[in-house]
Amino acid sequence: MDDVRETGEPVDETELAIEGALRPASLAEFIGQQKVRGQMQLLLDAARIQQRSADHILLSGPPGLGKTTLAMIVAHEVGRPLRMSSGPAIQHAGDLAALLSSLMPGEVLFIDEVHRMARSAEEMLYLAMEDFRIDIMVGKGAGATSIPLDLAPFTLVGATTRSGMLPNPLRDRFGFTAHLEYYEPEELERVIERSAAMLGIAVPPGPRAEIARRSRGTPRIANRLLRRVRDYSIVHGNGRAADAAIVDAALELYDVDAIGLDRLDRAVLDALVRRFRGGPVGLGTLAVTVGEEADTIESVVEPYLVRIGFMGRTPRGRIAMPVAYAHLGVPTVDSVLGIDDL
Template structure:
């Protein structure tokens, strides 16, 4: 990034032509696959805002990484025909950083803050009146001569995204009029996402080939699209015009992604948990040290899928491997 925030050119146009990879991201709600209940409700809220000529209510999107939070924020702006300004919680280090952004928003614009749970408390506090009353209270000067200046803002929509809803303070969370939880995608939805992306990228893919990718994408579109690009490379080198089931399985095996979608690090977590700690329980910090990984990465990237698959459990005493985990590792060793 060249600055603390980026403005997506909606509806004013982008800076240049998009690459094929950029166009994979859907720009309209009708193009978005999965999250059916969320999409149905969002469609109602968008239509109501447009018919009433008002800004969309502040919205909070939460869930594991890679499920489409950023894409949905872009779709909201596209559907409403307004500008989207994007930033992240850690970038907003000072109150002035946020003030510089919100004072430049036009009526109806969307401010998207990713990792909103990582905003400093001081910045979060000046966001409260901006969200509730569209006013910004700034303190000018220091000491006895300090004074408060109130700045009127254009009505705007704050869209926050987080993977850690529990880390948001209650005052901030309660100021969002709409709260959406994004769920993991099922293999059928991911296969449809792969088929759509393949068509955009100019890759031939059979239904069975798309299904293989969908089944091994950990319920996550971002991973499905990443795997598709790598499988495209294998297809090009193999001289194959179409990605079929056999080529998909062979390429994914070479990428060390097993039929359940587990990669090398997933299996390492299970192997350490079972082999070093007799299945647990073991604390996440100890587990992270044992696999040479950061605690946050273990908690946010690997654990959600392993828990969803029923391979590990979180208990008050730590992480525990399930019988399914033992069976998976045993089968892997036999294979």
């Protein structure tokens, strides 16, 4: 069955296999996030010297910046297996108990979207992280009995896109918390250069910079656009190189404009500017207008538009900023009002 991205876009197994092949295997290979890499290297080296499990690690930040990759690197660096799960899959304390009790000594457990775990599972995780022990309830009512179960020492790597939704008791039990930042264009160019070499396609510096400029500061998007450029080169070129013309044509075909906005981004901006006269407008109304789920608008579209200054959030709703009008070719708010509206 196909997987699904944060955007709701289905991803087949071949696409996921390619993404996996492009992931760096060590902190030395990981591009960007220099401060986080240095902090994690120190934490892992200290654990290795002391021959103990590394402290629990919380990775927060927007999707596509490398949280899953860093969890894989942690397991690789300490030489232990990686067990992967996700918050939505752990909806009962029993689910978590089964997972924790099956861990081997020193194993690394990665829980993606850890803030979406059930509350009962979160409370069980507190004790497991701190004392490597869980209490299992047997029976019901007055005859219920709590049976303690010791766990093998393990390292939990939690990933979240919404760290504010984590309860304080859970957040406090992580020995190290890192927030991943968006990438600079120069860092994305290095990501693209490395990935292009692995994919067997030559991308000169100019076209690399163009892909990086449209990648929204996100390595996952940069690699995805690079693969589409490679596909275009295979069909319309020699499949071994991508010049500026091929890059421009490929990204235009996939509706990625000069600053990285796609069809949905522009639809949201167009509705906000032309239909709602710049706002303010509620998120639900905006989502219905463009025919998309409100969660998708809030988690996928809105963060980037706010970050680049195209959209603002107010207590009354979303508003369009002046640069959004310029990008859509609408010079002023008045220009979107008809004579009958005056």
